[in-house]
Amino acid sequence: MGKKKPSSSDAQLKLFSAIFTDIVTRDTQETMEVPFLSLSKKPRFTPINYTSNGVKVIVSGGEPYGIANIWDWDLIMWLLSQIRQALDFGEPISRKVRFSRRAFLKEARREVGGAQYGRLEKSIARLKNTTVTTTIRAPEGKTVMFNWIEYVEIDRDTDGYLQNVVVILPEWLFEAVCERKLILSIHKDYFLLTGGLERWLYRFVRKQAGNNKSGWTWKLRTLHERSGSLQRYSDFVGYIRKIASKQQLLDYKLNFFSKNKEYFLHAQRVFVKENVVTEVEVPPSRLVNFLSLKTTTYEKAKQIAPGYDIYALEDDWRKATAKNSLKLQNPDVAFLAWCKKVAERNPLYSSNR
Template structure:
């Protein structure tokens, strides 16, 4: 299919699979609470990240939907062999709002504009490696953005977002993972973040076990560890994460994410073992 040469890529593919970059799934770049104006630093395995807020606070994990939306369209276009793909993406606000399960009334458009402002205002300083490059650099979560409106009624016609070069390299290198479409139906920020971590660390494995303290650090939660532990216990009762079931082991103070049985035979076996093992642990206490 031939596409005209433009300075931007048009996100015109119908309903691509949601995708996110693996680096932001691993490291807590996005705040879990709105209005967070703290400078946050995180380091692990030689990597370091410092997140500096803009005047309206750090970009939140709900703001990240704009990243996911753009990455999803870019990856689908790359997989189809399109040659007009670039890090500036043009899309309709309505399609973004519908795709990410947001209201399409005026409040939805207003919140999207506010999210763009937080993404551009939040600054990242990091030495994280992408596409075999490791460098220390600073950038905004969005390099630039603009909303195009009609003069007669100020109605949004299109939105253009330029992604940071760092993220664009990850997309070109296919350092992305497909998310469940139910991700956009998760309203609690912590649940979104835990789903990301489970998706990143389970990969092709039937389960992922992690100490609660390490999970607390990886999540980016600002809650005290005891409160975070309570949140995890609640999640084990509701088990509302798509694709994953969560179990908490109080003796080891550890959390295990099990891939739900629909993922295949290995996951079915892990699911069964977890169900059988849980009563044993209770009897042993």
């Protein structure tokens, strides 16, 4: 490890801006192999209660939001991937993260618009509302309790939709992403999977089967228990059978079969060059040199270009700078000058408004 995580006793967390694009998506191994999330878009208020081999997990979430679901988890994976990318590049990191709606939705391969902004805010609310109690990575004889998001601060646009967000992640997640052995890369097309059980199955198989040449086989009863699903076992078997009938789930070949009146699933990774996500990454040159814009620079930019999505302006500025191969002595000054030029050319508010 090249960096040590900030101490929990830090009185003031530094702000980390999530700005990387086209990076490998990571997930935490522990959340991939035991149930931590609802698999349905319908609000779930029934707690997840899982105990096995000394591991205990209780996940709860009351009215009006319920427990965070597997689509809400897209945001957590993306935020952790941003932190891991910065850590790999030796940049300052923090569990206090700022991001723009546009950046997340684009990387999660979702549409951009009011409906998605509303869904994103609901996801944040469910993640904040979900309480986890677990013995995983807790000192012996102890348990830890946390929410998937500890704190949220939302900037809104003129229509009232969330625009830019600051969140504080729990130390439990932050510690995981700081330890490379506790995270795994996932397939680039994971965000395109539409079914909750399909998403869960891929994550579980990715963790359990990994790159094992001969693959791995599980009883369906084990899968049912590990999923935390509220479905009856018979219905669960039907859904897994349906998924397996397609023969492949992203980069895993699936085989559903029965033996001695018991159902089984076998998964084996298929190494197709264009589909395999690797840990070999090329630093996005248009971003690396500008990771450390000052917090005050963003505040000044909002005043210089009122009404604009500052992080969208920042993204455009980075691309233009890279395209023109500019070497900047003072990125903060250059970015503010860019904002001023854009606002003067196309003001969103009149000076006497």
